[in-house]
Amino acid sequence: xxxxxxxxxxGADPVAGGFYTVREAARLLGIGQVSRITGWLDGRGxxxxxxxxxxxxxxxxxxxxxxxxxxxxxxxxxxxxKQGVSLQALRKAAQFAREDWKxxxxxxxxxxRYMTDRIEIFSRTARDLRDGALLNLVTRQYEMxxxxxxxxxxxVDFDPASGMAREWRPSPTTFPDVALxxxxxxxxxxxxxxxxxxxxxxxxxxxxxxxxxATSDWYEIDEDLAREAVEFELGLPD
Numbered sequence: 001x002x003x004x005x006x007x008x009x010x011g012a013d014p015v016a017g018g019f020y021t022v023r024e025a026a027r028l029l030g031i032g033q034v035s036r037i038t039g040w041l042d043g044r045g046x047x048x049x050x051x052x053x054x055x056x057x058x059x060x061x062x063x064x065x066x067x068x069x070x071x072x073x074x075x076x077x078x079x080x081x082k083q084g085v086s087l088q089a090l091r092k093a094a095q096f097a098r099e100d101w102k103x104x105x106x107x108x109x110x111x112x113r114y115m116t117d118r119i120e121i122f123s124r125t126a127r128d129l130r131d132g133a134l135l136n137l138v139t140r141q142y143e144m145x146x147x148x149x150x151x152x153x154x155x156v157d158f159d160p161a162s163g164m165a166r167e168w169r170p171s172p173t174t175f176p177d178v179a180l181x182x183x184x185x186x187x188x189x190x191x192x193x194x195x196x197x198x199x200x201x202x203x204x205x206x207x208x209x210x211x212x213x214a215t216s217d218w219y220e221i222d223e224d225l226a227r228e229a230v231e232f233e234l235g236l237p238d
Contacts, residue, residue, distance in 0.1 A: 017056050018068030018180070018187025025066050027236055028170065028180075028189070029075055038064055040077055040087075052077060052091045054104050068182035069105040072156065072165040076107035079152055089134050093118075093125040103164075110153045111163040119145065175232045177225055189232065191225050201229035 022041075026034045041064060043051040053074070056067030066074065077090055097106030101117065119138055126135035138145050157167040167181045170189070179192040189198040196219050205226065208214040216226040 018066075018071065018182035019057075020066045020071055020187065022064045022066065024188075025071055025074060028071070029078060030237060031074075031078055032237075036078075037066075037074055040074060041066070041070075049088070049091060052087065052094055053107070054098070056104075068168075068180070068187045069108040069165065071180075071187070072108040072168065073105055075168075076152060079148065083137065083148060085134055085137070086131065089122075089125050089129055089131050092129060093121050096124055097121050105164065108165045109163045110149070110156065110158045110165070114163050115146070115149050118149075171232070171235075175228055177228055178232045191221060191229050194219070194221055194225075196221065196229070198229040198232050201226055202233035205230045 020028070022034050022037050026032070026037055031037060040052045041055055042059070043049060053070060055065075055070050057065045059065075080090060081087070094106060097118070098104065100121070101109075103109065106114075106118075106121075119142075122134060122138040125131070126138065155169040155172040156165050157169075158164060159166050167179055169176065169179045171178065177191050178189050178198060180187055180189055181192075184190050184192075184195045185197045190196055191198065191201065201215060201219060204218050205212065205215045208218075212223045212226050212230075215230075216223040219226070
């Protein structure tokens with residue numbers, strides 16, 4: 001599936017780019033405070049400096065929803081926040097990248113080109129803000145920065161032509177068949193390649209009193225896949 005096809009599909013279906021509430025995104029990403037994501041999206045608490053990310057869907061009546069690329073960018077921001085990169089630096093870097101690359105979602109990209117370009121973007125941001133810690137992370141500790149990028153890319157399938165994320169497997173080792181694609185189940189976790197949402201499998205499993213045989217028969221999938229879906233759902237935070 002190419003990015004052009006994704007864009008074309010999204011034009012026909014307003015939620016073909018995936019659809020998540022902020023609470024759902026926080027649960028999938030393991031981010032304990034929903035307000036953190038809200039702040040990155042709308043700039044709340046940013047002293048008027050504005051949002052870090054440009055979302056796919058504009059708020060309606062105050063409701064905050066994210067698309068698939070928004071979800072991947074939130075994952076990026078959370079990852080670099082844990083490394084001590086400031087919100088101010090991430091906001092400036094995103095601004096520079098959107099201007100230079102002409103992309104709405106510069107933090108949902110990967111590949112040699114984008115890693116090299118992002119190093120330049122972060123270096124430029126560090127110089128502009130006089131942020132020695134960020135400059136040190138990117139230039140003087142280049143190997144550490146590369147490791148951070150590789151961790152982010154793990155489990156994500158990127159379009160080879162555009163470099164944009166098109167599928168994410170949250171736990172490729174533990175749950176290899178659970179994937180999120182914006183064109184399947186509105187971007188929610190599903191069993192690949194069948195496209196059955198893990199939440200639906202989990203709900204059926206509960207209704208069938210924990211019977212994997214009955215659950216797998218209902219969806220015509222192997223019992224191992226039903227078990228994987230249920231264990232994935234049980235592993236998500238409440």
